[in-house]
Amino acid sequence: MQIYDTEINSRLLVGTAQYPSPAVLVDAINSCRCEIVTVSLRRENADGSGTGFWDTLRQTGTRILPNTAGCHSVQEAVTTAQMARELFRTNWIKLEVIGHADNLQPDVFGLVEAARILCAQGFQVFPYTTDDLVVGEKLLEAGCEVLMPWGAPIGSGQGLRNPDALRGMRAHFPNVPLIVDAGIGRPSDACQAMELGMDAVLLNTAIAKAGDPAAMAQAMAQAVDAGRAGYLADPMERRNMAIPSTPILGMAELA
Numbered sequence: 001m002q003i004y005d006t007e008i009n010s011r012l013l014v015g016t017a018q019y020p021s022p023a024v025l026v027d028a029i030n031s032c033r034c035e036i037v038t039v040s041l042r043r044e045n046a047d048g049s050g051t052g053f054w055d056t057l058r059q060t061g062t063r064i065l066p067n068t069a070g071c072h073s074v075q076e077a078v079t080t081a082q083m084a085r086e087l088f089r090t091n092w093i094k095l096e097v098i099g100h101a102d103n104l105q106p107d108v109f110g111l112v113e114a115a116r117i118l119c120a121q122g123f124q125v126f127p128y129t130t131d132d133l134v135v136g137e138k139l140l141e142a143g144c145e146v147l148m149p150w151g152a153p154i155g156s157g158q159g160l161r162n163p164d165a166l167r168g169m170r171a172h173f174p175n176v177p178l179i180v181d182a183g184i185g186r187p188s189d190a191c192q193a194m195e196l197g198m199d200a201v202l203l204n205t206a207i208a209k210a211g212d213p214a215a216m217a218q219a220m221a222q223a224v225d226a227g228r229a230g231y232l233a234d235p236m237e238r239r240n241m242a243i244p245s246t247p248i249l250g251m252a253e254l255a
């Protein structure tokens with residue numbers, strides 16, 4: 001999978017928040033073999049002092065995708081992105097402009113505005129967005145080359161609440177990398193996202209809050225691979241009626 005100018009082999013992207021300890025986080029990253037992890041600037045001091053959280057992540061060999069988690073305004077998100085670029089030395093930014101405190105849904109108007117500003121400043125923006133096609137188009141016009149639609153509210157673990165809308169996004173943006181971001185709770189949710197033709201899945205809470213995060217990370221990676229393979233294998237159409245799968249030709253006649 002190509003995102004911006006980077007070739008990526010793992011289709012599972014992982015968040016780094018809420019783990020019981022940095023050691024558990026590292027175990028989870030190693031066990032799912034993800035290549036990209038997203039990090040909130042709030043986890044690291046801009047002057048490089050502090051917990052050394054970034055140093056821990058660097059040892060995993062993953063690529064950092066800084067995020068603007070918790071930003072509620074365009075200005076806050078833009079400033080956070082600029083600080084993240086300095087600190088993490090990357091043009092990548094997962095852009096979150098949160099619009100509602102209850103369901104943490106994106107403020108799509110602010111998101112488009114912030115994306116436009118950041119793309120003009122040379123950032124490669126990964127926008128956390130809704131499944132709205134018009135918003136998707138505006139983000140692409142702003143300069144984004146990837147879209148990250150939500151599957152359900154962040155941290156809810158509800159699984160995909162919008163499979164039809166995600167299918168619609170796939171059809172509408174056949175050549176744009178689509179990464180489902182947020183709301184995945186179980187491996188079957190990740191698999192479903194991939195079966196719908198999404199290019200990748202980003203998740204955090206489902207691994208961090210599992211009883212055994214490393215085992216869950218591995219299960220998520222396997223689910224992502226299975227879903228991708230299923231999508232590529234072109235699944236059969238669903239039918240309303242039963243159709244016998246065993247041929248009746250050659251059956252014994254009991255007269």
Ligand SMILES: CC(=O)[C@@H](O)[C@H](O)COP(=O)(O)O
Pocket residue numbers: 015016017038067069128153154155156157181182183184202203204205206
């Ligand atoms: C850390 C991060 O980026 C999350 O905000 C992301 O949206 C994943 O959401 P879940 O925790 O629901 O997987």
